[in-house]
Amino acid sequence: MNDAVPIRFAAIGLDHAHIFGQTRGLLAAGAELVGVATRDERSGIAQTFHENAPDVPTRSEAELLADPDIDVIVTAAIPKDRAEIALAALRVGKDVMTDKPGCTTMAQLEELRATVAETGRIWSVTYSERFEVPAVARAGEIARSGRIGQVVQTLGLGPHREGDRAHLGASGGRPDWFYDEANFGGILVDIASHQFDQFLWFTNSTTAEVASSTVANYAHPDDPAFQDFGDVVLRNDHATGYVRVDWFTPEGLPTWGDGRLFILGTQGYIELRKYVDIAGREGTNHLFVADADGVHHESCDDLPVTYYRQFLDDVRDRTETACPQEHTFEVMRLALQAQADAVRQGHLA
Structure with a gap:
């Protein structure tokens, strides 16, 4: 990927306030937010997000996942839904940045591990602390x-x-x-x-x-x-x-x-x-x-x-400078x- 071309990302799931830090961090690192989708437009977080970013178009999840020009999906959905969203994105060739926890069951973690291995895509959990x-x-x-x-x-x-x-x-x-x-x-x-x-x-x-x-x-x-x-x-x-x-x-x-x-x-x-x-x-x-x-x-x-900048470098270069993938898996295994x-x-x- 050409470093001169900004990485385009979309947010799916606006249920936790960590979505503000994630999108702010990616934007500050040079990425471009091109769409959002959420399953509950009535949530306070979704309403505040739209107020703060009125020019970002709301699109369906399916439309965002099918868009070949979107490189990254970021999510702060309800925790139980984050793995489902991430898996769908990984399987269509997109890298994923998810709020913690990245999943809520061991079965989800094993499916994520297998899908990352199969697709070669990045599943990054934002351990914001x-x-x-x-x-x-x-x-x-x-x-x-x-x-x-x-x-x-x-x-x-x-x-x-x-x-x-x-x-x-x-x-x-x-x-x-x-x-x-x-x-x-x-x-x-x-x-x-x-x-x-x-x-x-x-x-x-x-x-x-x-x-x-x-x-x-x-x-x-x-x-x-x-x-x-x-x-x-x-x-x-x-x-x-x-x-x-x-x-x-x-x-x-x-x-x-x-x-x-x-x-x-x-x-x-x-x-x-x-x-x-x-x-x-x-x-x-x-x-x-x-x-x-x-x-x-x-x-x-x-x-x-440096996390957000390094994450974008990893998307471009297929590296693991922001956080090693195995570390992310092991953190969630221990938590579960x-x-x-x-x-x-x-x-x-």
Whole structure:
């Protein structure tokens, strides 16, 4: 593909607010948005998307998939539908960028793996808590430099706010599918896929096993198919990881979640406060390092992120610079396994 010709993409599925970051990232990297389709035009996210991009034509899914001039399909559909959309796109020769989770069942994952192998197309899951957070990219540079020694453990915290306005679009609340495990895949598949990605990446691992996992409904007795808490212990032959995710962010916190990541090395450690330094410094993307030379703070707000540009390079060059395909598969395998094996607590049905 000629680098001078912009990559054309279409969005199918406007059900989650991550579609805004995905399309914004692709546009900023030089791609061209040529059409959208969604199965629920009444959703708050779809309405907000159309308001923000009134010149982008709405077309049918079939029309977008059949258009030979469209190179990439991006989707943030209801999680259970993302694999179906991706498979259809892969089979007509298009590369796919999907919101996390990329799928919600092990059967979907196996079909995606087989279809990628058969078609040679790219199935990329946007793990935005790494790909869109400059502090995480900077932490990776530090970890890979050897400054904190060998990374032997990660501790990832992914709290979220149920009523966060930025995630609701034009609607007044979360849609019904948000409260049904069959639709969102379970809290460890949905939110914790970010933390599985970061564990593998920071520990330089290709695989791991789920040592233990828990899901719970502690505060939503009227929604017994919803999970508001989950945790996981991961391990392999050279590292361990702990993951905690929840929907308990208080209204008083000035962001949707106090996402934190701790990276333990044999000669130092890193702490990331991705979205807020609680009762501390202003802004986001705070990175702290303790190493042989002392304690250091870096503000990473102005550092670049590379995922979207690298993804477009991969589409052009048939490479894997944005994220290795096997890594993407393994992240989703771990998430699905953790969810399937989890001890269930609280008000869960």
